[in-house]
Amino acid sequence: xxxxxxxxxxxxxxxxxxxxxxxxxxxxxxxxxxxxxxxxxxxxxxxxxxxxxxxxxxxxxxxxxxxxxxxxxxxxxxxxxxxxxxxxxxxxxxxxxxxxxxxxxxxxxxxxxxxxxxxxxxxxxxxxxxxxxxxxxxxxxxxxxxxxxxxxxxxxxxxxxxxxxxxxxxxxxxxxxxxxxxxxxxxxxxxxxxxxxxxxxxxxxxxxxxxxxxxxxxxxxxxxxxxxxxxxxxxxxxxxxxxxxxxxxxxxxxxxxxxxxxxxxxxxxxxxxxxxxxxxxxxxxxxxxxxxxxxxxxxxxxxxxxxxxxxxxxxxxxxxxxxxxxxxxxxxxxxxxxxxxxxxxxxxxxxxxxxxxxxxxxxxxxxxxxxxxxxxxxxxxxxxxxxxxxxxxxxxxxxxxxxxxxxxxxxxxxxxxxxxxxxxxxxxxxxxxxxxxxxxxxxxxxxxxxxxxxxx
Numbered sequence: 001x002x003x004x005x006x007x008x009x010x011x012x013x014x015x016x017x018x019x020x021x022x023x024x025x026x027x028x029x030x031x032x033x034x035x036x037x038x039x040x041x042x043x044x045x046x047x048x049x050x051x052x053x054x055x056x057x058x059x060x061x062x063x064x065x066x067x068x069x070x071x072x073x074x075x076x077x078x079x080x081x082x083x084x085x086x087x088x089x090x091x092x093x094x095x096x097x098x099x100x101x102x103x104x105x106x107x108x109x110x111x112x113x114x115x116x117x118x119x120x121x122x123x124x125x126x127x128x129x130x131x132x133x134x135x136x137x138x139x140x141x142x143x144x145x146x147x148x149x150x151x152x153x154x155x156x157x158x159x160x161x162x163x164x165x166x167x168x169x170x171x172x173x174x175x176x177x178x179x180x181x182x183x184x185x186x187x188x189x190x191x192x193x194x195x196x197x198x199x200x201x202x203x204x205x206x207x208x209x210x211x212x213x214x215x216x217x218x219x220x221x222x223x224x225x226x227x228x229x230x231x232x233x234x235x236x237x238x239x240x241x242x243x244x245x246x247x248x249x250x251x252x253x254x255x256x257x258x259x260x261x262x263x264x265x266x267x268x269x270x271x272x273x274x275x276x277x278x279x280x281x282x283x284x285x286x287x288x289x290x291x292x293x294x295x296x297x298x299x300x301x302x303x304x305x306x307x308x309x310x311x312x313x314x315x316x317x318x319x320x321x322x323x324x325x326x327x328x329x330x331x332x333x334x335x336x337x338x339x340x341x342x343x344x345x346x347x348x349x350x351x352x353x354x355x356x357x358x359x360x361x362x363x364x365x366x367x368x369x370x371x372x373x374x375x376x377x378x379x380x381x382x383x384x385x386x387x388x389x390x391x392x393x394x395x396x397x398x399x400x401x402x403x404x405x406x407x408x409x410x411x412x413x414x415x416x417x418x419x420x421x422x423x424x425x426x427x428x429x430x431x432x433x434x435x436x437x438x439x440x441x442x443x444x445x446x447x448x449x450x451x452x453x454x455x456x
Contacts, residue, residue, distance in 0.1 A: 053135065054105060055087055055104055055106055055135075056087065056091070057091055057104060057139065058089075058139035059086070059137070059138060059428065060084055060087075061084065061093065061134065061135060062083075063082065063132070063133050065082060065115065065131045065132075078097075078119070078129065080096040081115070087103045087104060087139075091103060091104025091105065095115070098115065111133050112132065112133045113131075138156070138157075139428040139429050140155060141427070141432065142431045143165070145432075146403060146434045146435060146436065148168055148169030148170055148171070153168070155427075155428040160423050161407075161421065161423070162422035164426050186380060186383045190380065192372075193373065196369055196372055196373045197373075198234065199365075199369055200366065201235060202238050203362050203366050204225060205239055205242045206242060206358070207223075207363075208220050208223060208226070208242065210356075210358050210362065212246060213246070213249070213352065213355035214352060214359060219246075249351065257344050260340045260343045261340070264344075267336035271334060277326050278326045281319060281323040284319050285316065288312065292316055295308050295312045403434055403435070403437065404419060404434075404437045405419070405420055405421075405432065405434050406432075406433045407424075407426070409427060409429070420432075
């Protein structure tokens with residue numbers, strides 16, 4: 001009994017604490033709920049601001065779907081339905097779970113409501129989830145006509161016609177596009193002429209070096225066209241490089257010929273030594289022959305033994321063998337001299353043949369250079385003859401020529417061509433045209449030209 005009373009008293013004493021804890025828990029749940037609502041409001045800011053924007057094919061949307069779960073006191077994100085989705089050419093969004101969602105011709109708020117309702121119906125939820133839909137990337141617009149860089153461009157909200165034209169580098173203004181093309185061709189032709197002139201001077205410098213080699217000149221004699229331009233860095237470099245190449249090859253040839261002359265001199269000295277040795281051997285052979293004859297007489301008279309005759313004959317045979325070796329060595333030395341002379345001639349001819357081959361190539365390239373120069377100069381003269389006439393025609397028509405900017409836009413399912421000014425708004429999918437009013441006067445009798453348009 002006492003324990004029950006004590007327990008009752010403790011519960012009574014703890015009641016205020018439990019109440020405060022419950023109050024704090026409820027306050028935390030309310031704060032989480034308010035935070036989730038704030039999050040959805042933040043995510044929906046862009047949608048609220050872009051309520052008037054009508055979606056179309058190629059628009060890329062960023063979609064996030066959340067569900068508030070009171071029991072957990074937090075917002076849960078539907079991951080399969082969160083991400084970037086592109087409006088198809090048929091005007092639909094293909095999304096998991098809920099399938100195809102129509103988007104073309106609708107606002108962001110309408111798409112958000114459809115996604116929420118589809119998900120609620122498909123899954124069988126009691127409360128519709130919140131879907132945040134933003135435009136991640138607007139469908140492009142296009143520029144064509146008399147603009148510097150026609151093509152496809154990314155759209156941004158609040159874009160005006162003049163801003164769009166500036167993205168393409170502006171218009172040609174009153175400049176005749178044909179005249180712009182002629183000026184470009186003239187610049188290219190002048191650049192080609194400068195390149196051909198540099199090539200010609202380089203070939204002339206090379207030809208002077210080759211002439212010096214083929215004509216056995218000790219130095220290069222450059223053409224007056226080159227020497228008259230002394231002080232020009234390019235021409236000076238050309239002549240210096242050719243002179244260095246000439247000197248290098250001459251030194252290489254001289255070194256090779258000097259080595260061959262040294263071998264020839266050594267062989268000639270060897271021949272002289274062999275000739276002297278041959279003379280000495282001839283005298284010794286003559287004496288040996290006399291000795292053999294004397295010994296033979298003495299043997300016939302019985303005044304000496306036959307062994308002495310054998311020794312005399314052996315001495316004579318040895319001297320004759322040495323004489324034959326000297327003759328062979330002499331012949332080999334003479335062959336070395338002849339070979340050295342041939343190698344010297346070959347070295348000179350080799351450098352000469354190389355120079356003649358290069359000279360033929362240089363002559364062909366000079367002829368080709370002259371043909372190209374003549375053709376390019378004729379083209380430039382033709383351009384210069386046509387440009388003043390084009391400029392005169394442009395000046396005569398300046399008072400009459402104006403540029404007209406139009407936009408091809410789908411309005412209520414119909415393609416309209418609308419004449420616009422610099423500050424008129426541009427919408428995604430617009431095709432902006434800049435044309436000469438004279439060329440399009442028949443098409444612009446009215447401000448709006450209505451054409452049938454395919455359904456999006």
